Amino acid sequence: MKADMKKLVEVRNLKKYFPGSESSFFHTGNDVKAVDDVSFDIYEQETLGLVGETGCGKTTVGRTMLHLYRPTAGSILFNGVDLITLGEKELRHQRRKMQMIFQDPYASLNPRMTVGSIIGSPLDVHTKQDRKTKQDRVQELLEMVGLNPDFVNRYPHEFSGGQRQRIGIARALALNPEFVVCDEPISSLDVSIQAQVVNLLEDLQKKLGLTYLFIAHDLSMVRHISDRIAVMYLGKVVELADRDEIFLNSLHPYTQALMSAVPVPDPDLADKKHRIILEGDIPNPADPPVGCNFNTRCPIAVDKCFKEEPVYRETADKHWIACHLVK
Amino acid sequence: MKHLLEVKNLETRFYMQDGVVKAVNNVSYTMDRGEILGVVGESGCGKSVHALSMMQLIPYPPGKITNGEVWLDGQDLLTLSEEEMQKVRGREIAMIFQDPMTSLNPVYTVGFQIMEALLLHNNMSRREARDRAGELLELVGIPGAKDRLDDYPHQFSGGMRQRAMIAMGLSCEPKLLIADEPTTALDVTIQAQIIDLVKKLQDELGMAIMWITHDLGVVAELAHTINVMYAGSIVETGKIHNIYKDTKHPYTIGLLGSLPRLDDAPGTELVSIPGLPPDLLALPEGCPFAARCVYRIDKCLAEKPPLVEINGKDHAVACWRWEEIAGMGSR
Numbered sequence: 001m002k003a004d005m006k007k008l009v010e011v012r013n014l015k016k017y018f019p020g021s022e023s024s025f026f027h028t029g030n031d032v033k034a035v036d037d038v039s040f041d042i043y044e045q046e047t048l049g050l051v052g053e054t055g056c057g058k059t060t061v062g063r064t065m066l067h068l069y070r071p072t073a074g075s076i077l078f079n080g081v082d083l084i085t086l087g088e089k090e091l092r093h094q095r096r097k098m099q100m101i102f103q104d105p106y107a108s109l110n111p112r113m114t115v116g117s118i119i120g121s122p123l124d125v126h127t128k129q130d131r132k133t134k135q136d137r138v139q140e141l142l143e144m145v146g147l148n149p150d151f152v153n154r155y156p157h158e159f160s161g162g163q164r165q166r167i168g169i170a171r172a173l174a175l176n177p178e179f180v181v182c183d184e185p186i187s188s189l190d191v192s193i194q195a196q197v198v199n200l201l202e203d204l205q206k207k208l209g210l211t212y213l214f215i216a217h218d219l220s221m222v223r224h225i226s227d228r229i230a231v232m233y234l235g236k237v238v239e240l241a242d243r244d245e246i247f248l249n250s251l252h253p254y255t256q257a258l259m260s261a262v263p264v265p266d267p268d269l270a271d272k273k274h275r276i277i278l279e280g281d282i283p284n285p286a287d288p289p290v291g292c293n294f295n296t297r298c299p300i301a302v303d304k305c306f307k308e309e310p311v312y313r314e315t316a317d318k319h320w321i322a323c324h325l326v327k
Numbered sequence: 328m329k330h331l332l333e334v335k336n337l338e339t340r341f342y343m344q345d346g347v348v349k350a351v352n353n354v355s356y357t358m359d360r361g362e363i364l365g366v367v368g369e370s371g372c373g374k375s376v377h378a379l380s381m382m383q384l385i386p387y388p389p390g391k392i393t394n395g396e397v398w399l400d401g402q403d404l405l406t407l408s409e410e411e412m413q414k415v416r417g418r419e420i421a422m423i424f425q426d427p428m429t430s431l432n433p434v435y436t437v438g439f440q441i442m443e444a445l446l447l448h449n450n451m452s453r454r455e456a457r458d459r460a461g462e463l464l465e466l467v468g469i470p471g472a473k474d475r476l477d478d479y480p481h482q483f484s485g486g487m488r489q490r491a492m493i494a495m496g497l498s499c500e501p502k503l504l505i506a507d508e509p510t511t512a513l514d515v516t517i518q519a520q521i522i523d524l525v526k527k528l529q530d531e532l533g534m535a536i537m538w539i540t541h542d543l544g545v546v547a548e549l550a551h552t553i554n555v556m557y558a559g560s561i562v563e564t565g566k567i568h569n570i571y572k573d574t575k576h577p578y579t580i581g582l583l584g585s586l587p588r589l590d591d592a593p594g595t596e597l598v599s600i601p602g603l604p605p606d607l608l609a610l611p612e613g614c615p616f617a618a619r620c621v622y623r624i625d626k627c628l629a630e631k632p633p634l635v636e637i638n639g640k641d642h643a644v645a646c647w648r649w650e651e652i653a654g655m656g657s658r
Contacts, residue, residue, distance in 0.1 A: 053514035054485075160603050190369040191541060195585030195599035202596070217514065220544075224587035224597065261519035263544025265586050267567045270548040277523050278516045281484040 005043040007077075008179060008211050009065065014038045014074035016057075016064045030286040034060040036235035037074075039312065040320075042179070047205065047212040049226030049243070051219055051258070053282060057235040058215045059103075062181040065213070066098050067091060078179070096126050099172035103184040105164035109156040115142070115167055116152035122174040141170040146200060162193035166200065173204065181213045186221065198225060219262045223247055228318075231255045234293040235285055237312065241319040251315070251326045254294050292324065300325060329401070331502060331535050332358040337395035339373075339380045342388060346608045350376045352559040354395075355634075358503070358535055358552075365546030365567075366539045367582075368556035369604060374539045377556075378505050382420060383412050400502065418448045421496035425508040427488035431480040437464075437491050438476025441498055448499045463494040468524055486517035490524065497528065505537045510545060522549060543582060547571060552641070555579050558605050558615035561634060565642030575637070575644040575653060578616045614647070622648050 015038075017031040034057045042048045052058045064071050067083055076083045078094060086094065099122075102108035109118055119138045123129055129137070139149035145166040156164055165185060172180055182201065186194040198221060204210060216222045222229060223243055230240040231254065239252040250256050257276040264270050278297045283289055289296050292305040304324050312322040339351035351373045358364050368374045379385055381397045381404060397404040399419060407415065416422075424430040432440060441460040445451050451459065457476065464472035467490040480488055489509060496504050506525070510518040526549065529536055540546055546553060546567075553570045555563040555578065563576040574580050584598030602619040605611060611618065617627040626647050634645040646652070 053516065162603070190604075191543070191582055192369060192585050192600040193603075195597035196601075198587075199597055199599055219515070220587045224595075257516060261515040263515075263518075263522075263542060263548055265543040265547050265571065265583060265588075267547045267571050275519065275523070277519055281486055281517070282514075 005046070007041045008044045008079065009042040009213075010075075010077040011041070011061075011065065012039050012075045012077070014061070014064060014076065015072040016060050016069055017072045032286045033235045033288065034285060035064060035071075036288075037312075038232075038235075038237050039074075040230055040237060040240055042211060042213060044178075045205070045209050045211055046227040047214050047225055049222035049229040050213060050215045050232060051217060051222050051229060052232035053217060053258075055234075055282060055285060056232040057285070058217075058232050059183055061232070062100070062183050062213055062215050066095070066100055066181055068100075092126075096175045097178045098181070099175065099177040099179070100181045100183060101165075101168050101172050101185045104188055105161055105168055106188075108168055109164055111156055114153050114155055115159075118156070118167060119170045119174055122171060126175055137174065138170075141174055144173065144204070145170045160193075161189050162196055165189060165197050169197075169200065169204070173208070176208070177210070179211045179213070181215070183215045184217070185214075187216065187218060194221065201225065219258065231258065234283060234288055236293060236322065237320070238294065238323070239319075239321045245319055251319070251321050252323050253298050253300055253325075257299075292322075330357040330398075331360045331362075331400060333396075333398040334377075334381065335396040335398070337377060337380060337397065338393045339376055339385060339390060340393050341390045343608070348607045349610050350390075350559055350607060351380060352610075354556075354559075354561055356554060356561065356564060358537070360502070360535055361529070361533045362552065363529060363536045363538060363550045365550030365553045366537060366556060367541065367543055367546060367553055369541055371558075371604060371607065372556045373559035373607075374556050375507050378422070378507060378537065378539060382416055382422065382505070383407075383409075414448070417444045417501070418499045419501055420503045420505060421499065421501040422505045422507065423489075423492045423496045423509045426512050427485065427492050428480065430492060431488060433480055436477050436479055437483065438478075441476075441491070441495050444495060444498045459498070460494075463498055464491065466497070466528070467491070467494045468520075469494075485513055486520060489513060489517075489521055493521075493524070493528070497532065497534075500532065501534060503535045503537065505539070507539045508541070509538075511540070511542070518545070525549070543586060555582070558610060559607060560615060560631075560645065562616065562646070563642075563644045564634070565637075565640065569637075569640055569642040573640075573642070573653075575642070575649045576616075576646050577620045577622050577652060580652075581619075614645075622652050624648065 014035055016035040017033050019031055038061060050058045063069050065076055083094060116138050119141055120134050123134050138152055142149045142151060147166055186197050189197060214225055226243050228242050229246045230237050233254050239255045250259055257278045260276045280297050283296055291307050292310050295301045295305045310322045310324045312320060314320050315326055335355050337351055337354040341348040341350055354377055366374045380392050385392060392405060404415060438460050441463055442456040445456040445459055461473040461476055469475060469487055469490055483491060510521050538546055538549060550567055552566055554561050557578050563579045574583060581600035585600060587597060600619055605615055613628040613630050614632055617623050632645045632647045634643045636643045
């Protein structure tokens with residue numbers, strides 16, 4: 001990452017709480033703090049990887065950034081414009097520039113619409129193109145994602161998982177967005193197809209100058225595609241740094257454990273690897289522990305970790321971390 | 328020593344409305360006592376169906392085992408009646424499934440579900456079975472095991488449920504434990520816990536384990552031997568080092584290439600396998616992988632290559648051109 005790069009998205013102290021589901025009628029259930037005070041920047045044309053385990057809030061961050069959820073608190077600056085202050089009309093205008101690729105290519109395409117109308121629907125909503133222009137654009141998009149342009153009149157069920165994901169990508173690109181949130185775009189695909197889709201995403205980024213937020217739980221794929229990586233745990237970003245810095249010089253005990261838990265497809269390395277096995281499970285986000293939220297599983301926690309919440313701060317150049325034990 | 332398990336020419340078919348699905352095609356291999364075998368392949372490659380066939384758990388109709396023998400400790404399982412098979416399942420071969428939430432019964436306590444197999448197979452009294460169930464839960468690392476016997480599955484987390492499943496699988500000390508994608512639904516840190524647990528248990532108890540997965544990383548840490556399956560056939564099999572370090576089959580080469588490696592330079596493009604796996608309703612005449620293979624020649628399309636042993640090594644490959652391809656230094 002170059003120093004002179006422009007910030008495209010700035011997220012500041014973002015919070016998203018969902019009302020507690022249990023006995024919410026009497027408002028006795030705690031709010032689920034899905035995203036709790038998260039701040040980071042995304043620079044133009046970079047890929048920020050966002051990793052974490054189930055329920056850590058990574059998808060909620062992505063959705064809240066696109067305003068699919070209304071944030072509880074905090075601000076999201078896109079090109080310097082605070083999305084939260086915008087009215088509906090202005091927000092819609094901004095939305096053209098931000099798109100999303102969803103995790104499940106089976107659930108995110110309407111089975112009763114043809115591929116042409118799926119890819120064309122963003123054009124219907126945001127532009128007033130005539131049929132011919134629209135048709136041409138749809139075919140151009142299909143070609144761009146490596147599908148046969150003659151497929152416009154087919155239905156989603158005629159395609160395999162990988163091809164469906166390509167359709168989802170074409171739809172996201174229809175309006176020439178600047179920023180795309182990729183929410184686990186490959187985790188439901190087979191291994192040999194995953195590589196095809198990742199290569200496509202990388203090609204498109206180069207060609208169209210896209211900026212990605214790449215949400216995933218597969219660390220090896222995130223390392224492959226990202227420039228910088230943010231690690232989330234229980235609603236908070238615990239560490240954020242350059243890709244190589246995270247992998248070679250991670251400081252947070254959770255990041256270290258997460259890295260060491262990634263299975264390596266190489267028996268020699270697997271034997272040599274020092275593995276940190278975390279005890280226990282992820283705590284309930286409606287009832288997070290007092291102090292550092294990782295203290296229930298942290299192998300090196302000290303007294304302070306159970307009392308005080310660590311501050312998220314920049315310890316070294318562009319290396320952000322939230323841990324008491326890191327100097 | 329005789330093998331623990333010997334599968335010979337196993338063939339499973341599903342007779343559907345639009346044709347015959349050739350799910351398992353002429354699969355043969357052996358497993359020794361205490362061996363961990365990784366069965367690797369993508370969805371629909373027949374890895375789970377072949378294991379279910381061994382257990383005679385294929386629903387008929389539409390499924391049918393059309394050929395083959397499955398010898399477990401001197402007994403051909405495919406010739407057994409349903410009653411005899413029930414004595415084998417759970418006692419000789421146990422199975423752990425992918426999704427611990429759907430494979431545990433939500434209306435019975437975890438303790439009861441573990442006791443069930445013990446009461447059925449081991450002639451234990453309820454009290455003995457309950458004590459044993461407590462021991463088993465402790466063995467798989469559930470804190471306060473004895474107090475959790477009366478919990479229901481929903482009171483357990485995903486990782487704990489999978490541990491409870493493993494406890495159930497181990498309850499009758501089977502000779503062979505089949506684990507069908509047991510960690511796919513779990514997070515990486517929990518997956519690491521389960522792998523660690525299985526390794527420990529295998530050391531202590533010495534049963535053979537068949538680990539079915541799509542993840543080449545998981546089995547690299549665990550298995551002694553690997554079967555790579557594609558479109559219902561084994562395309563490459565051998566000792567783990569041969570598979571990862573001396574890869575022969577173009578499909579295995581492609582699979583390993585499509586995984587990002589931690590030592591890749593930034594900007595390295597992943598080697599992807601073009602195209603899609605074949606439709607099992609209409610398998611091609613020749614090599615099932617031919618349509619996607621970069622090394623394809625006319626012979627590959629015409630004739631299916633047999634699994635041939637590579638001399639002097641625990642390694643076999645089903646490819647007409649493996650010797651030439653090995654010389655090309657593909658990776």
